[in-house]
Amino acid sequence: MTTIPRPSRRNLLLAGTVGALTLAATAALPAVDAMAATGCAVTWTTNSWQGGFTANITIKNLGDAVNGWTLGFGFPDAGQRVGQGWSATWQQSGNTVTARNVDWNGSLPSGGTTSIGFNGTWTTANPAPTSFTLNGVACTGGTTPSTPPTTGTPPTTPPPTTPPPTTPPPPTGTTPVAINGQLHVCGTKLCNRYDRPIQLRGMSTHGLQWFGSCYNDASLDALATDWQADLLRISMYVQEQGYETNPTGFTNQVNTLVDKTEARGMYALIDFHTLTPGDPTYNLERAKTFFAAVSARNASKTNVIYEITNEPNGVSWSTIKNYAEQVIPVIRANDPDAVIIVGTRGWSSLGVSEGGNSDEIVNNPVNAANIMYTFHFYAASHRDNYRAELERAAGRLPVFVTEFGTVSYTGDGAVDSASSTAWLDLLDRLKISYANWTYSDAAEGSAAFRPGTCAGGTYAGTSVLTASGSFMRNRIRTPDTFPTS
Ligand code: IDC
Numbered sequence: 001m002t003t004i005p006r007p008s009r010r011n012l013l014l015a016g017t018v019g020a021l022t023l024a025a026t027a028a029l030p031a032v033d034a035m036a037a038t039g040c041a042v043t044w045t046t047n048s049w050q051g052g053f054t055a056n057i058t059i060k061n062l063g064d065a066v067n068g069w070t071l072g073f074g075f076p077d078a079g080q081r082v083g084q085g086w087s088a089t090w091q092q093s094g095n096t097v098t099a100r101n102v103d104w105n106g107s108l109p110s111g112g113t114t115s116i117g118f119n120g121t122w123t124t125a126n127p128a129p130t131s132f133t134l135n136g137v138a139c140t141g142g143t144t145p146s147t148p149p150t151t152g153t154p155p156t157t158p159p160p161t162t163p164p165p166t167t168p169p170p171p172t173g174t175t176p177v178a179i180n181g182q183l184h185v186c187g188t189k190l191c192n193r194y195d196r197p198i199q200l201r202g203m204s205t206h207g208l209q210w211f212g213s214c215y216n217d218a219s220l221d222a223l224a225t226d227w228q229a230d231l232l233r234i235s236m237y238v239q240e241q242g243y244e245t246n247p248t249g250f251t252n253q254v255n256t257l258v259d260k261t262e263a264r265g266m267y268a269l270i271d272f273h274t275l276t277p278g279d280p281t282y283n284l285e286r287a288k289t290f291f292a293a294v295s296a297r298n299a300s301k302t303n304v305i306y307e308i309t310n311e312p313n314g315v316s317w318s319t320i321k322n323y324a325e326q327v328i329p330v331i332r333a334n335d336p337d338a339v340i341i342v343g344t345r346g347w348s349s350l351g352v353s354e355g356g357n358s359d360e361i362v363n364n365p366v367n368a369a370n371i372m373y374t375f376h377f378y379a380a381s382h383r384d385n386y387r388a389e390l391e392r393a394a395g396r397l398p399v400f401v402t403e404f405g406t407v408s409y410t411g412d413g414a415v416d417s418a419s420s421t422a423w424l425d426l427l428d429r430l431k432i433s434y435a436n437w438t439y440s441d442a443a444e445g446s447a448a449f450r451p452g453t454c455a456g457g458t459y460a461g462t463s464v465l466t467a468s469g470s471f472m473r474n475r476i477r478t479p480d481t482f483p484t485s
Contacts, residue, residue: 038063039061039063039137039139040060040061040134041060041062041141042057042071042132042141044056044132045057046128049187050369051368052119053119053121053126054118054186054195055119056116057115059071059108060113061108061111061112061134063137065107065108066107066108068107070101070134071099071132072096072099072133072136074097075097075129076095076127076129077122077124079122079123079125080121081122082097082120083119083182084118084181084184086116086117086169086193087168087169088101088116090118115167119182119184121336121369122369167485168181174265175266176200176480180482181193182302182337183302183305184339187398188397190372190398190433194483194484196482197483199431199432199434199480200230200267200434202231202232202233202476203229203436203438203448204271204435204436204437204438205232205234205439206235206437206438206447207235207237207240207242208234208242208253208257209237209241210241211438211440212253213455214453218459219439219459220260222459223266223439224265224266226461226473227473227477228477228479228480229266229476230433231261231268231305232267233269234257234269235438236250236253236254236271237273238274239276240275242273244283251290254270255298258270258303258304261303262303267303267305268305269305269306269341269435270306271402272291274309274311275311278311278313279312279314279315279319280323280343281322281323284327287309287323287330288330294306295333295335295338296334299334299335305339305340305341306339307340307341309323310402310403311343312343312348313346313354314354316345317345320344321367324342325366325367328340329368332368337370339371339372340370340371340372341371341402343373344361347409348376349376349382350375350399352389358389358397361397362393371398372397372398372400373397373398373400374399374402375393375432376402377390377423378404378407378409378446379405379407379420379423380405380407380414382409383419387423390430391430394430400432400433402434403435404434404436404437405468407445411437411444413445414467415445415468415471420471441455445467445468446468450465
Protein backbone atom coordinates (compact mmCIF):
# COMPACT_ATOMS: atom_id res chain seq x y z
CA MET A 1 0.00 0.00 0.00
CA THR A 2 0.97 3.55 -0.35
CA THR A 3 2.60 4.97 2.68
CA ILE A 4 2.62 8.62 3.43
CA PRO A 5 5.94 10.17 4.34
CA ARG A 6 5.93 11.24 7.94
CA PRO A 7 7.95 14.18 9.00
CA SER A 8 9.51 14.58 12.35
CA ARG A 9 7.44 16.64 14.74
CA ARG A 10 6.44 19.80 13.02
CA ASN A 11 6.85 23.24 14.34
CA LEU A 12 3.40 24.54 14.93
CA LEU A 13 3.25 28.27 15.26
CA LEU A 14 -0.25 28.24 16.50
CA ALA A 15 -1.73 29.59 19.63
CA GLY A 16 -4.04 26.61 19.76
CA THR A 17 -3.49 23.16 21.10
CA VAL A 18 -2.16 20.02 19.59
CA GLY A 19 -3.80 17.07 21.17
CA ALA A 20 -4.04 13.44 20.34
CA LEU A 21 -7.11 11.50 21.16
CA THR A 22 -7.06 7.76 20.90
CA LEU A 23 -10.53 6.43 21.11
CA ALA A 24 -11.02 4.11 24.00
CA ALA A 25 -12.94 0.88 23.86
CA THR A 26 -16.10 2.23 25.38
CA ALA A 27 -18.77 1.59 22.77
CA ALA A 28 -20.33 -1.81 22.31
CA LEU A 29 -19.70 -3.39 18.94
CA PRO A 30 -22.75 -3.48 16.68
CA ALA A 31 -23.81 -6.80 15.22
CA VAL A 32 -21.67 -7.57 12.19
CA ASP A 33 -21.22 -10.36 9.71
CA ALA A 34 -19.57 -13.13 11.69
CA MET A 35 -17.54 -14.19 8.67
CA ALA A 36 -15.66 -10.91 8.20
CA ALA A 37 -13.60 -9.68 11.08
CA THR A 38 -14.04 -5.95 11.45
CA GLY A 39 -12.63 -3.29 13.68
CA CYS A 40 -10.74 -0.08 13.48
CA ALA A 41 -8.91 2.51 15.52
CA VAL A 42 -8.87 6.20 14.75
CA THR A 43 -6.48 8.82 15.99
CA TRP A 44 -7.55 12.44 15.71
CA THR A 45 -4.90 15.15 16.03
CA THR A 46 -5.68 18.82 15.61
CA ASN A 47 -4.17 22.16 15.95
CA SER A 48 -6.68 24.90 16.36
CA TRP A 49 -6.67 28.64 16.30
CA GLN A 50 -9.41 31.23 16.61
CA GLY A 51 -12.05 30.05 14.16
CA GLY A 52 -10.02 27.47 12.29
CA PHE A 53 -8.19 24.19 12.62
CA THR A 54 -6.33 21.48 10.81
CA ALA A 55 -7.36 17.90 11.55
CA ASN A 56 -5.09 14.94 10.87
CA ILE A 57 -6.71 11.54 11.13
CA THR A 58 -5.01 8.16 11.13
CA ILE A 59 -7.21 5.16 10.44
CA LYS A 60 -6.05 1.68 11.42
CA ASN A 61 -7.86 -1.33 10.04
CA LEU A 62 -8.10 -3.92 12.82
CA GLY A 63 -10.28 -6.32 10.81
CA ASP A 64 -9.86 -8.21 7.57
CA ALA A 65 -8.45 -6.40 4.56
CA VAL A 66 -10.86 -3.97 2.93
CA ASN A 67 -10.94 -2.65 -0.58
CA GLY A 68 -12.66 0.68 -0.37
CA TRP A 69 -13.65 2.39 2.84
CA THR A 70 -15.75 5.21 4.22
CA LEU A 71 -14.94 6.88 7.50
CA GLY A 72 -17.83 8.52 9.31
CA PHE A 73 -18.05 10.80 12.33
CA GLY A 74 -20.14 13.57 13.78
CA PHE A 75 -18.97 16.99 14.88
CA PRO A 76 -20.04 17.66 18.48
CA ASP A 77 -20.59 21.37 17.80
CA ALA A 78 -22.98 22.77 15.18
CA GLY A 79 -20.47 25.41 14.07
CA GLN A 80 -17.74 22.95 13.00
CA ARG A 81 -17.23 22.61 9.25
CA VAL A 82 -14.94 20.65 6.98
CA GLY A 83 -13.13 22.84 4.45
CA GLN A 84 -10.37 21.75 2.13
CA GLY A 85 -9.41 18.12 2.68
CA TRP A 86 -6.74 15.76 1.41
CA SER A 87 -6.29 12.03 0.79
CA ALA A 88 -10.06 11.40 0.83
CA THR A 89 -13.27 12.75 -0.65
CA TRP A 90 -14.92 14.77 2.07
CA GLN A 91 -18.59 15.49 2.57
CA GLN A 92 -20.55 17.13 5.33
CA SER A 93 -24.27 17.14 5.86
CA GLY A 94 -25.50 18.77 9.05
CA ASN A 95 -22.92 17.72 11.58
CA THR A 96 -22.29 14.35 9.91
CA VAL A 97 -19.02 13.99 8.05
CA THR A 98 -17.93 11.24 5.69
CA ALA A 99 -14.55 10.69 4.11
CA ARG A 100 -14.30 8.21 1.24
CA ASN A 101 -11.00 6.73 0.13
CA VAL A 102 -9.28 8.02 -3.00
CA ASP A 103 -7.70 5.69 -5.60
CA TRP A 104 -4.38 5.16 -3.96
CA ASN A 105 -5.47 4.47 -0.38
CA GLY A 106 -8.62 2.39 -0.89
CA SER A 107 -7.12 -0.97 -0.06
CA LEU A 108 -6.28 -1.31 3.58
CA PRO A 109 -4.75 -4.62 4.65
CA SER A 110 -5.45 -6.06 8.04
CA GLY A 111 -3.38 -3.97 10.44
CA GLY A 112 -2.78 -1.32 7.78
CA THR A 113 -3.04 2.40 8.43
CA THR A 114 -3.72 5.42 6.31
CA SER A 115 -3.69 9.11 7.09
CA ILE A 116 -6.10 11.74 5.86
CA GLY A 117 -6.96 15.26 6.93
CA PHE A 118 -8.63 18.58 6.29
CA ASN A 119 -8.66 22.22 7.18
CA GLY A 120 -11.85 23.19 8.97
CA THR A 121 -13.56 26.11 10.61
CA TRP A 122 -15.41 26.50 13.89
CA THR A 123 -17.49 29.20 15.50
CA THR A 124 -18.09 28.71 19.21
CA ALA A 125 -16.07 25.62 20.17
CA ASN A 126 -13.93 22.97 18.54
CA PRO A 127 -14.29 19.69 20.44
CA ALA A 128 -12.97 16.44 18.96
CA PRO A 129 -15.53 13.94 17.65
CA THR A 130 -16.06 11.10 20.11
CA SER A 131 -17.00 8.25 17.79
CA PHE A 132 -15.93 7.16 14.35
CA THR A 133 -17.10 4.41 12.03
CA LEU A 134 -15.28 2.60 9.25
CA ASN A 135 -17.62 1.07 6.67
CA GLY A 136 -20.36 1.46 9.24
CA VAL A 137 -18.55 -0.34 12.07
CA ALA A 138 -17.70 1.62 15.20
CA CYS A 139 -13.99 2.20 15.65
CA THR A 140 -13.53 1.13 19.21
CA GLY A 141 -9.80 1.35 19.13
CA GLY A 142 -8.84 -2.25 19.74
CA THR A 143 -10.06 -5.56 21.01
CA THR A 144 -13.33 -5.28 22.84
CA PRO A 145 -13.48 -7.57 25.87
CA SER A 146 -16.10 -10.26 25.43
CA THR A 147 -17.02 -10.06 29.10
CA PRO A 148 -17.25 -6.66 30.67
CA PRO A 149 -14.70 -6.15 33.42
CA THR A 150 -16.08 -6.93 36.83
CA THR A 151 -16.44 -4.20 39.38
CA GLY A 152 -13.27 -3.49 41.21
CA THR A 153 -11.03 -4.75 38.42
CA PRO A 154 -9.55 -1.84 36.54
CA PRO A 155 -9.77 -2.48 32.83
CA THR A 156 -6.42 -3.08 31.27
CA THR A 157 -5.62 -0.29 28.90
CA PRO A 158 -3.13 -0.89 26.14
CA PRO A 159 -0.10 1.39 26.35
CA PRO A 160 -0.91 4.62 24.55
CA THR A 161 0.50 4.72 21.08
CA THR A 162 1.53 8.18 20.00
CA PRO A 163 1.25 8.26 16.26
CA PRO A 164 3.60 10.49 14.38
CA PRO A 165 2.02 13.70 13.06
CA THR A 166 0.76 13.25 9.55
CA THR A 167 0.92 15.43 6.51
CA PRO A 168 -0.71 15.51 3.11
CA PRO A 169 1.14 13.61 0.40
CA PRO A 170 4.12 15.30 -1.19
CA PRO A 171 3.41 17.79 -3.96
CA THR A 172 2.94 16.41 -7.45
CA GLY A 173 3.99 19.63 -9.19
CA THR A 174 6.44 22.47 -8.80
CA THR A 175 4.26 25.57 -9.12
CA PRO A 176 3.40 27.62 -6.03
CA VAL A 177 -0.18 26.31 -6.00
CA ALA A 178 0.86 22.69 -6.65
CA ILE A 179 3.22 22.83 -3.70
CA ASN A 180 1.19 24.85 -1.23
CA GLY A 181 -2.43 24.02 -2.12
CA GLN A 182 -5.25 25.65 -0.21
CA LEU A 183 -3.85 28.27 2.12
CA HIS A 184 -5.11 29.20 5.56
CA VAL A 185 -4.26 31.64 8.29
CA CYS A 186 -2.34 30.09 11.18
CA GLY A 187 -1.74 32.39 14.11
CA THR A 188 -0.35 35.56 12.52
CA LYS A 189 0.99 33.82 9.42
CA LEU A 190 -0.23 32.54 6.08
CA CYS A 191 0.20 28.76 6.03
CA ASN A 192 0.19 26.16 3.31
CA ARG A 193 -1.45 22.72 3.28
CA TYR A 194 1.42 21.36 5.34
CA ASP A 195 0.41 23.91 7.98
CA ARG A 196 3.72 25.72 7.59
CA PRO A 197 4.13 29.50 7.17
CA ILE A 198 4.88 30.75 3.69
CA GLN A 199 5.44 34.05 1.93
CA LEU A 200 3.93 34.76 -1.49
CA ARG A 201 5.67 37.27 -3.73
CA GLY A 202 4.03 38.69 -6.82
CA MET A 203 2.65 41.58 -8.78
CA SER A 204 -0.55 43.59 -8.94
CA THR A 205 -2.30 44.48 -12.16
CA HIS A 206 -3.09 48.11 -12.80
CA GLY A 207 -6.77 49.02 -13.22
CA LEU A 208 -8.36 46.45 -15.52
CA GLN A 209 -10.44 49.18 -17.15
CA TRP A 210 -7.30 50.87 -18.45
CA PHE A 211 -4.66 48.15 -18.78
CA GLY A 212 -6.68 45.03 -19.57
CA SER A 213 -4.53 44.45 -22.66
CA CYS A 214 -1.49 43.85 -20.43
CA TYR A 215 -3.00 40.61 -19.02
CA ASN A 216 -2.82 37.86 -21.60
CA ASP A 217 -1.20 34.46 -22.03
CA ALA A 218 2.21 35.86 -22.92
CA SER A 219 2.40 38.34 -20.04
CA LEU A 220 1.17 35.79 -17.52
CA ASP A 221 3.61 33.19 -18.84
CA ALA A 222 6.37 35.74 -18.24
CA LEU A 223 5.10 36.42 -14.73
CA ALA A 224 4.96 32.72 -13.86
CA THR A 225 8.14 31.48 -15.53
CA ASP A 226 10.48 34.44 -16.11
CA TRP A 227 9.60 36.32 -12.92
CA GLN A 228 8.84 33.10 -11.00
CA ALA A 229 6.02 34.94 -9.25
CA ASP A 230 3.69 33.24 -6.80
CA LEU A 231 0.68 35.46 -7.20
CA LEU A 232 -1.18 37.94 -9.35
CA ARG A 233 -3.33 40.56 -7.69
CA ILE A 234 -6.27 41.31 -9.95
CA SER A 235 -7.16 44.97 -9.33
CA MET A 236 -10.70 45.63 -10.31
CA TYR A 237 -11.46 49.28 -9.68
CA VAL A 238 -15.05 49.91 -8.64
CA GLN A 239 -15.22 53.58 -9.57
CA GLU A 240 -13.23 55.51 -12.22
CA GLN A 241 -14.95 53.68 -15.12
CA GLY A 242 -14.58 50.35 -13.33
CA TYR A 243 -17.01 47.70 -12.02
CA GLU A 244 -19.93 50.07 -11.39
CA THR A 245 -20.15 50.82 -15.12
CA ASN A 246 -20.41 47.15 -16.19
CA PRO A 247 -20.69 44.63 -13.36
CA THR A 248 -21.06 41.59 -15.60
CA GLY A 249 -18.19 42.54 -17.89
CA PHE A 250 -15.75 43.17 -15.04
CA THR A 251 -16.83 40.06 -13.16
CA ASN A 252 -16.15 38.00 -16.29
CA GLN A 253 -12.79 39.68 -16.79
CA VAL A 254 -11.76 38.86 -13.23
CA ASN A 255 -12.88 35.23 -13.62
CA THR A 256 -10.92 34.85 -16.85
CA LEU A 257 -7.80 36.10 -15.09
CA VAL A 258 -8.42 33.74 -12.16
CA ASP A 259 -8.41 30.87 -14.68
CA LYS A 260 -5.25 32.05 -16.41
CA THR A 261 -3.53 32.45 -13.06
CA GLU A 262 -4.67 29.00 -11.95
CA ALA A 263 -3.46 27.45 -15.22
CA ARG A 264 0.03 28.74 -14.41
CA GLY A 265 0.01 27.57 -10.80
CA MET A 266 -0.10 31.04 -9.27
CA TYR A 267 -2.42 32.39 -6.59
CA ALA A 268 -5.03 34.96 -7.61
CA LEU A 269 -5.83 37.81 -5.27
CA ILE A 270 -9.21 39.25 -6.22
CA ASP A 271 -9.00 42.95 -5.31
CA PHE A 272 -12.23 44.95 -5.02
CA HIS A 273 -10.32 48.13 -5.68
CA THR A 274 -12.18 50.81 -3.79
CA LEU A 275 -10.28 54.07 -3.44
CA THR A 276 -12.52 57.13 -3.83
CA PRO A 277 -14.88 57.40 -2.03
CA GLY A 278 -12.92 56.03 0.89
CA ASP A 279 -15.94 54.72 2.80
CA PRO A 280 -16.33 51.08 1.76
CA THR A 281 -19.98 51.23 2.82
CA TYR A 282 -20.63 53.29 -0.30
CA ASN A 283 -19.96 50.11 -2.32
CA LEU A 284 -21.47 47.58 0.11
CA GLU A 285 -24.23 46.34 -2.18
CA ARG A 286 -21.86 46.17 -5.14
CA ALA A 287 -19.37 44.24 -3.02
CA LYS A 288 -22.02 41.72 -1.98
CA THR A 289 -23.12 41.20 -5.58
CA PHE A 290 -19.58 40.91 -6.88
CA PHE A 291 -18.26 38.60 -4.17
CA ALA A 292 -21.37 36.38 -4.30
CA ALA A 293 -20.64 35.87 -8.00
CA VAL A 294 -16.87 35.32 -7.89
CA SER A 295 -16.93 33.15 -4.77
CA ALA A 296 -19.65 30.87 -6.21
CA ARG A 297 -17.85 30.58 -9.51
CA ASN A 298 -14.39 29.94 -8.00
CA ALA A 299 -15.31 28.05 -4.83
CA SER A 300 -13.63 24.81 -5.82
CA LYS A 301 -10.33 26.42 -6.75
CA THR A 302 -7.48 26.36 -4.28
CA ASN A 303 -5.70 29.44 -5.67
CA VAL A 304 -8.14 32.22 -4.85
CA ILE A 305 -7.73 34.82 -2.10
CA TYR A 306 -10.29 37.59 -1.64
CA GLU A 307 -9.41 41.22 -0.87
CA ILE A 308 -12.69 42.87 -0.01
CA THR A 309 -11.72 46.55 0.00
CA ASN A 310 -8.51 48.16 -1.24
CA GLU A 311 -7.89 51.38 0.69
CA PRO A 312 -10.54 52.66 3.06
CA ASN A 313 -9.84 56.28 3.96
CA GLY A 314 -11.59 58.99 5.94
CA VAL A 315 -13.62 56.42 7.89
CA SER A 316 -13.32 54.82 11.30
CA TRP A 317 -12.06 51.30 11.87
CA SER A 318 -15.48 50.32 13.18
CA THR A 319 -17.03 51.32 9.82
CA ILE A 320 -14.52 49.11 7.99
CA LYS A 321 -15.10 46.25 10.42
CA ASN A 322 -18.84 46.58 9.95
CA TYR A 323 -18.43 46.41 6.17
CA ALA A 324 -16.17 43.35 6.49
CA GLU A 325 -18.65 41.55 8.71
CA GLN A 326 -21.31 41.97 6.04
CA VAL A 327 -19.20 40.97 3.03
CA ILE A 328 -17.27 38.03 4.53
CA PRO A 329 -20.39 35.87 5.14
CA VAL A 330 -21.36 36.30 1.49
CA ILE A 331 -18.03 34.76 0.45
CA ARG A 332 -18.07 32.12 3.19
CA ALA A 333 -21.50 30.89 2.09
CA ASN A 334 -19.91 29.72 -1.16
CA ASP A 335 -16.24 29.29 -0.39
CA PRO A 336 -15.87 28.50 3.33
CA ASP A 337 -12.13 27.90 3.39
CA ALA A 338 -10.66 30.78 1.38
CA VAL A 339 -8.42 33.37 2.97
CA ILE A 340 -10.04 36.83 3.03
CA ILE A 341 -8.11 40.07 3.44
CA VAL A 342 -9.63 43.16 5.04
CA GLY A 343 -8.45 46.71 4.29
CA THR A 344 -7.39 48.95 7.16
CA ARG A 345 -7.83 52.60 8.09
CA GLY A 346 -5.84 55.37 6.39
CA TRP A 347 -5.39 53.86 2.89
CA SER A 348 -4.65 50.46 4.42
CA SER A 349 -1.83 51.81 6.55
CA LEU A 350 -3.11 50.02 9.69
CA GLY A 351 -4.31 53.51 10.61
CA VAL A 352 -0.88 55.19 10.60
CA SER A 353 -1.61 57.63 7.74
CA GLU A 354 -4.56 58.96 9.73
CA GLY A 355 -2.76 59.23 13.05
CA GLY A 356 -3.69 55.81 14.40
CA ASN A 357 -2.07 52.40 14.67
CA SER A 358 -2.88 48.71 14.72
CA ASP A 359 -4.12 48.76 18.34
CA GLU A 360 -7.58 49.68 17.09
CA ILE A 361 -7.71 46.38 15.17
CA VAL A 362 -6.11 44.24 17.87
CA ASN A 363 -8.63 45.62 20.37
CA ASN A 364 -11.60 45.20 18.04
CA PRO A 365 -10.84 42.54 15.43
CA VAL A 366 -13.17 41.51 12.64
CA ASN A 367 -15.41 38.75 13.90
CA ALA A 368 -14.47 36.09 11.34
CA ALA A 369 -12.01 33.24 10.95
CA ASN A 370 -9.25 32.77 8.41
CA ILE A 371 -8.78 36.47 7.64
CA MET A 372 -5.82 38.79 7.29
CA TYR A 373 -5.44 42.57 7.37
CA THR A 374 -4.06 44.78 4.62
CA PHE A 375 -0.97 46.93 4.83
CA HIS A 376 0.16 49.18 1.94
CA PHE A 377 3.22 51.38 1.59
CA TYR A 378 5.07 53.40 -1.04
CA ALA A 379 8.79 53.19 -0.35
CA ALA A 380 9.71 56.76 -1.29
CA SER A 381 6.97 58.18 0.97
CA HIS A 382 6.72 55.76 3.87
CA ARG A 383 9.76 54.85 5.90
CA ASP A 384 10.90 54.00 9.40
CA ASN A 385 7.78 54.84 11.41
CA TYR A 386 5.65 52.77 9.01
CA ARG A 387 8.15 49.90 9.10
CA ALA A 388 8.16 49.98 12.89
CA GLU A 389 4.38 49.82 13.06
CA LEU A 390 4.20 47.00 10.55
CA GLU A 391 6.69 44.99 12.57
CA ARG A 392 4.78 45.67 15.78
CA ALA A 393 1.48 44.71 14.13
CA ALA A 394 2.87 41.56 12.52
CA GLY A 395 3.45 40.01 15.92
CA ARG A 396 -0.22 40.38 16.74
CA LEU A 397 -2.20 40.28 13.49
CA PRO A 398 -2.00 38.35 10.22
CA VAL A 399 -0.91 41.00 7.70
CA PHE A 400 -0.72 40.83 3.89
CA VAL A 401 0.92 43.59 1.83
CA THR A 402 -1.51 43.41 -1.09
CA GLU A 403 -0.04 46.56 -2.68
CA PHE A 404 3.13 48.60 -2.41
CA GLY A 405 5.26 50.76 -4.66
CA THR A 406 8.99 51.26 -4.95
CA VAL A 407 8.21 54.95 -5.64
CA SER A 408 6.12 57.69 -4.01
CA TYR A 409 2.46 57.31 -3.03
CA THR A 410 1.44 59.12 -6.21
CA GLY A 411 2.49 56.00 -8.10
CA ASP A 412 5.08 58.05 -9.94
CA GLY A 413 8.62 59.31 -9.46
CA ALA A 414 11.95 57.55 -9.05
CA VAL A 415 12.54 54.20 -7.40
CA ASP A 416 13.80 54.62 -3.84
CA SER A 417 16.11 51.61 -3.85
CA ALA A 418 17.34 51.96 -0.29
CA SER A 419 13.87 52.22 1.21
CA SER A 420 12.47 49.54 -1.10
CA THR A 421 15.28 47.18 -0.08
CA ALA A 422 14.69 47.89 3.60
CA TRP A 423 10.98 47.19 3.12
CA LEU A 424 11.42 43.94 1.21
CA ASP A 425 14.07 42.67 3.60
CA LEU A 426 11.60 43.31 6.42
CA LEU A 427 8.76 41.52 4.58
CA ASP A 428 11.03 38.55 3.83
CA ARG A 429 12.15 38.34 7.44
CA LEU A 430 8.57 38.47 8.75
CA LYS A 431 7.31 36.15 5.97
CA ILE A 432 4.77 38.74 4.90
CA SER A 433 3.31 38.17 1.45
CA TYR A 434 3.28 41.00 -1.06
CA ALA A 435 2.15 42.25 -4.46
CA ASN A 436 3.88 45.15 -6.19
CA TRP A 437 2.02 47.98 -7.96
CA THR A 438 2.05 47.47 -11.01
CA TYR A 439 2.51 44.79 -13.63
CA SER A 440 1.62 47.25 -16.41
CA ASP A 441 3.13 49.66 -18.91
CA ALA A 442 1.51 52.78 -17.41
CA ALA A 443 3.53 55.92 -17.98
CA GLU A 444 4.47 56.27 -14.29
CA GLY A 445 7.41 55.21 -12.16
CA SER A 446 5.59 52.38 -10.39
CA ALA A 447 4.90 50.47 -13.62
CA ALA A 448 7.17 47.49 -14.29
CA PHE A 449 7.08 47.75 -18.08
CA ARG A 450 8.13 50.60 -20.31
CA PRO A 451 5.27 52.43 -22.02
CA GLY A 452 4.15 50.59 -25.16
CA THR A 453 5.22 47.14 -23.93
CA CYS A 454 1.70 45.72 -23.81
CA ALA A 455 1.13 46.68 -27.44
CA GLY A 456 4.30 44.84 -28.41
CA GLY A 457 3.66 41.39 -26.96
CA THR A 458 7.08 40.64 -25.43
CA TYR A 459 7.12 40.56 -21.64
CA ALA A 460 9.96 38.26 -20.59
CA GLY A 461 13.51 39.41 -19.95
CA THR A 462 14.81 42.78 -18.86
CA SER A 463 14.75 44.85 -22.06
CA VAL A 464 11.07 45.75 -21.56
CA LEU A 465 11.45 46.73 -17.91
CA THR A 466 11.58 50.07 -16.11
CA ALA A 467 13.85 50.64 -13.11
CA SER A 468 11.03 49.50 -10.83
CA GLY A 469 10.38 46.45 -13.00
CA SER A 470 14.04 45.39 -12.91
CA PHE A 471 14.22 45.87 -9.17
CA MET A 472 11.07 43.82 -8.56
CA ARG A 473 11.91 41.06 -11.00
CA ASN A 474 15.26 40.56 -9.27
CA ARG A 475 13.56 40.29 -5.89
CA ILE A 476 10.70 38.06 -6.97
CA ARG A 477 12.61 35.53 -9.06
CA THR A 478 14.90 34.39 -6.23
CA PRO A 479 13.88 30.84 -5.25
CA ASP A 480 10.94 30.27 -2.95
CA THR A 481 11.46 28.13 0.10
CA PHE A 482 8.06 26.55 0.59
CA PRO A 483 8.12 23.88 3.32
CA THR A 484 6.59 20.55 2.27
CA SER A 485 6.59 18.65 5.52
C1 IDC B 1 -2.95 55.06 -8.98
C2 IDC B 1 -2.42 54.74 -10.36
C3 IDC B 1 -2.65 55.91 -11.27
C4 IDC B 1 -4.14 56.26 -11.23
C5 IDC B 1 -4.57 56.52 -9.79
C6 IDC B 1 -6.04 56.85 -9.66
O1 IDC B 1 -1.04 54.42 -10.27
O2 IDC B 1 -2.27 55.61 -12.60
O3 IDC B 1 -4.35 57.43 -12.00
O4 IDC B 1 -4.30 55.37 -9.02
O5 IDC B 1 -6.81 55.74 -9.81
C7 IDC B 1 -2.84 53.58 -4.16
C8 IDC B 1 -4.02 52.99 -4.83
C9 IDC B 1 -3.77 52.88 -6.32
C10 IDC B 1 -2.98 54.04 -6.84
C11 IDC B 1 -1.59 53.99 -6.20
C12 IDC B 1 -0.61 55.06 -6.70
O6 IDC B 1 -4.41 51.76 -4.29
O7 IDC B 1 -5.03 52.81 -6.97
O8 IDC B 1 -2.82 53.89 -8.22
N1 IDC B 1 -1.76 54.11 -4.76
O9 IDC B 1 -1.11 56.33 -6.44
N2 IDC B 1 -2.68 53.74 -2.87
C13 IDC B 1 -1.52 54.38 -2.64
C14 IDC B 1 -0.91 54.62 -3.84
